[in-house]
Amino acid sequence: MDNANQNLSEPYAELKEGAKERIKNCELFILDIDGTFYLSGKPFEGSRKFVDALGRLGKKLVFLTNNSNRTIESYINEFEEMGIKLGRNQIVTAxxxxxxxxxxxxxxxxxxxxxxxxxxxxxxxxxxxxxxxxxxxxxxxxxxxxxxxxxxxxxxxxxxxxxxxxxxxxxxxxxxxxxxxxxxxxxxxxxxxxxxxxxxxFGKPEPKLIEMVIRHNNVGKNEACMVGDRLYTDILAGIQAGTWTVLVLTGEANMEQVQKSPIKPHLIAKDIGVLADILLGGI
Incomplete structure (x- = not known):
């Protein structure tokens, strides 16, 4: 994962012109968990910053995971131990x-x-x-x-x-x-x-989950952004649902895979801490 980050010379890369500004204007951020927010239960540096940034900006946050072996309550308890309080409607599992x-x-x-x-x-x-x-x-x-x-x-x-x-x-x-x-x-x-x-x-890359989250949060698909670490699930799901997409390099994907894949995110960030800086206007 460190090698993947080193392949991105800047904190982020815009693959679609104007994507950065459009993503800043999104009202709903849909986040993958494993490889995006944390790894094996340990948050990445910048993960808490991202949650705090959305709170300051009044934007909505929903965690969407293909993990299918846990209850919603177990996730709520896990995030609470990290100091992050979530409602049941903020966790969607496959x-x-x-x-x-x-x-x-x-x-x-x-x-x-x-x-x-x-x-x-x-x-x-x-x-x-x-x-x-x-x-x-x-x-x-x-x-x-x-x-x-x-x-x-x-x-x-x-x-x-x-x-x-x-x-x-x-x-x-x-x-x-x-x-x-x-x-x-x-x-x-x-x-x-x-x-x-x-x-x-079921699950990502099928767009059903994202479409459900968008509908429940009363936003348009152009006001939503899917953030994840996998091209063929997270990013493809966002594309098929019509949302904006951000690929982070803290999980599976790296820049070499991005270059070879026909699936392209709108923006690539080293981690969600960088995305927080973008939303707050720091970069």
Whole structure:
């Protein structure tokens, strides 16, 4: 990650003319968490500055993560320990959003979840029945408690016709230890073993999550900015939702990847502390 930062000679780079001023005028900032705000629970230098800057300027902040193994309450408690108080409506996770989407589209279902107890609780909370046998839906999440038995069951259930749902397409999740296998990697094992492709893949880069956040905050898409560290999820999701986008170099992406990728953010910043300086008019 340090090497990525060194590849950007200035604190930020504007890839679309006028993007800096348009982003300064945005009313809603939608932030990825892992690799953007913190790594393995440790905030980056400048993260608190960014939150304080939005507060001073009266702008809205929503954290949007593809992490699908935790409850909303666990995030609220974690941020509170950092001295940052958030409301439930300021945290949107792919796991919880998937549960709510399935309920809205199909009604309450019998669901087998490849996931932690926390995400099982969230599915039950919104109205689904979490089961170990004969499910109507199989949901694959980012599961740090993954076992062979879980993959075996998921494979057999989707082979028999259960709806195959993946909360997010990420192949890995950044951590201080290095990349961790994420929902996309786990779902790939189920897909290859069963010969069945997922029916629904939720989370970024699908624009549904961002569109939902924009709608709930009563702003236009041109008044919203998606900030993240991954081109193929965070930035692509913002582009597909029609928002402004900022790529930070504290997580997965680096300048070499930006140069090679067809997915281009409107602005690149070394970290969200730099973005705070931009919003406050310091640079």
């Amino acid at each position: 796991g919880v959003a998937t549960a709510e989407y399935l309920l809205e589209e199909f009604g309450p279902k019998r669901v087998y979840i490849v996931g932690t107890d926390d995400i099982k609780y969230e599915f039950q909370r919104v109205g689904h029945t979490v089961v170990e046998e004969d499910p109507e839906v199989v949901v694959v999440t980012f599961d740090k408690t993954l076992t062979y038995e879980k993959i075996k069951k998921a494979t057999q259930f989707v082979s028999k016709g259960a709806l195959f749902v993946v909360t997010n397409p990420d192949l890995n999740c950044p951590s201080s230890e290095g990349p961790l296998p994420d929902a996309g990697a786990i779902a790939s094992a189920v897909r290859k073993a069963s010969g069945v492709y997922p029916n629904i893949i």
